[in-house]
Amino acid sequence: MALKAGGTRNLHARVIEEIGESIVSGVLRPGEPLPGESQLAEQMSVSRTVLREALKVLAAKGLIETRQKTGMRVRDPAFWNHLDADVLSWRCAAMPTEDFVEKLVEMREIIEPAAVMAAARRRSPEQLEAIGAALDAMEDAPDLDAWAAADLRFHDAVLVATNNELLSSLFSVVETALATFFIMSARTAKNFKYSLPQHRTVYEAIRRRRPNEAATAMRSMIADSRANMRKGKRQG
Amino acid sequence: MALKAGGTRNLHARVIEEIGESIVSGVLRPGEPLPGESQLAEQMSVSRTVLREALKVLAAKGLIETRQKTGMRVRDPAFWNHLDADVLSWRCAAMPTEDFVEKLVEMREIIEPAAVMAAARRRSPEQLEAIGAALDAMEDAPDLDAWAAADLRFHDAVLVATNNELLSSLFSVVETALATFFIMSARTAKNFKYSLPQHRTVYEAIRRRRPNEAATAMRSMIADSRANMRKGKRQG
DNA sequence: AAGATCATATTTGTCAGACAAATGACAAGT
DNA sequence: ACTTGTCATTTGTCTGACAAATATGATCTT
Numbered sequence: 001m002a003l004k005a006g007g008t009r010n011l012h013a014r015v016i017e018e019i020g021e022s023i024v025s026g027v028l029r030p031g032e033p034l035p036g037e038s039q040l041a042e043q044m045s046v047s048r049t050v051l052r053e054a055l056k057v058l059a060a061k062g063l064i065e066t067r068q069k070t071g072m073r074v075r076d077p078a079f080w081n082h083l084d085a086d087v088l089s090w091r092c093a094a095m096p097t098e099d100f101v102e103k104l105v106e107m108r109e110i111i112e113p114a115a116v117m118a119a120a121r122r123r124s125p126e127q128l129e130a131i132g133a134a135l136d137a138m139e140d141a142p143d144l145d146a147w148a149a150a151d152l153r154f155h156d157a158v159l160v161a162t163n164n165e166l167l168s169s170l171f172s173v174v175e176t177a178l179a180t181f182f183i184m185s186a187r188t189a190k191n192f193k194y195s196l197p198q199h200r201t202v203y204e205a206i207r208r209r210r211p212n213e214a215a216t217a218m219r220s221m222i223a224d225s226r227a228n229m230r231k232g233k234r235q236g
Numbered sequence: 237m238a239l240k241a242g243g244t245r246n247l248h249a250r251v252i253e254e255i256g257e258s259i260v261s262g263v264l265r266p267g268e269p270l271p272g273e274s275q276l277a278e279q280m281s282v283s284r285t286v287l288r289e290a291l292k293v294l295a296a297k298g299l300i301e302t303r304q305k306t307g308m309r310v311r312d313p314a315f316w317n318h319l320d321a322d323v324l325s326w327r328c329a330a331m332p333t334e335d336f337v338e339k340l341v342e343m344r345e346i347i348e349p350a351a352v353m354a355a356a357r358r359r360s361p362e363q364l365e366a367i368g369a370a371l372d373a374m375e376d377a378p379d380l381d382a383w384a385a386a387d388l389r390f391h392d393a394v395l396v397a398t399n400n401e402l403l404s405s406l407f408s409v410v411e412t413a414l415a416t417f418f419i420m421s422a423r424t425a426k427n428f429k430y431s432l433p434q435h436r437t438v439y440e441a442i443r444r445r446r447p448n449e450a451a452t453a454m455r456s457m458i459a460d461s462r463a464n465m466r467k468g469k470r471q472g
Numbered sequence: 473a474a475g476a477t478c479a480t481a482t483t484t485g486t487c488a489g490a491c492a493a494a495t496g497a498c499a500a501g502t
Numbered sequence: 503a504c505t506t507g508t509c510a511t512t513t514g515t516c517t518g519a520c521a522a523a524t525a526t527g528a529t530c531t532t
Contacts, residue, residue, distance in 0.1 A: 037483075056293050107403065307512065
């Protein structure tokens, strides 16, 4: 959610990020043995205690594997928790290749139409209202940033309305990763197309409990979003 | 993947599991402050060092939040990494309610049809062969366990063939959680319906690069699987 | 010479105690 | 009533030590 300020975090957080990024970005290759704890701790100017706390977290994310005497090794990417928010963000920071963005967009194309269908069936009145509030915020948005923020809230509200926390959790992970690219693209796209009418169509379909209508509207919305990204890419 | 043997793991692993399960199962309610580190460490008969390593991991999973002076608090479930393999498995251990299984099945219904479509478009020859190998293993399966294992390999091979590690990662998390319920159900279902023909249809559709055929076959497969679970439930 | 067995050194795992930094709570002053 | 400052408590970090595991190489056996 909030952008991480790089300066005043705890030490282990910095260590986690530094090593994690090195692994995800490919600086540390899979199978490669890392230096011993003592050595690595000294190298990073932290105590072994702090380093170990960081290593445990990285192990929990599936990035490394540690055995006594052998030391630590970078695990094969197949074992990484790709859906971990940190892993994903490190990957975004390191690998802004179109290939990866495509994978994220593909996830979104799978999740969101299914999500609006579920939301149309199961949303509560309060959840519907939350979606409507985000929609209003988009209409009143003074600038692009406010619009993007409200848009995110809109999609988030829809996902919450599915009443399936696995689904909303998945979306939040994917979406925060996509948001960076999205904002980037929106900024560069001169003739950016605000897809408010489609948002309203989605909202209405959810309100009237029409799963199929909601899904088709959402699909066309995503198609536009994709087009916007392409446009931004060409101009950037 | 492998079942965790409870006995000889490292201390912090045990602490992680114990606290994590307590949180996910609801014994420790959200917002509730945990005892201080020193006290908690003594209470669990481990050093503060070990306890802290465990707490960092739990914090990385979004389960707890720690601030100086205030201590630790259990975070609201909205912040949990529901897609974390551990969180999910703890939840399965603690909450075998039908409600939760429904959510898992819903995820599967969303993921798999989309996945086979992607696989039909992008699979490599090697990936196709892996799917076929799993299919053969299912045909030759001597007992239910072997059949279930091969079935899992089949679905896994399909997901890998999407060439989208986010998708396969998601599936592996959901599926391992579902597997426990699935095997349980299969055991109790006397007239269990082996859906091999449908598996073959899926395979053929992927081989011939027919996304839509693959998707419909997969959908009917999942529908049968769901019916089997219901059947098992009634008889168990 | 080849293989099995064992000793050892190295590395992670765990522990205990200390101090630093942050911060909520409360007292004091305006 | 509000601000300010002190204080105590809790987490954050460091250090050094020992236990447990195990890869490596030496030694012994065949």
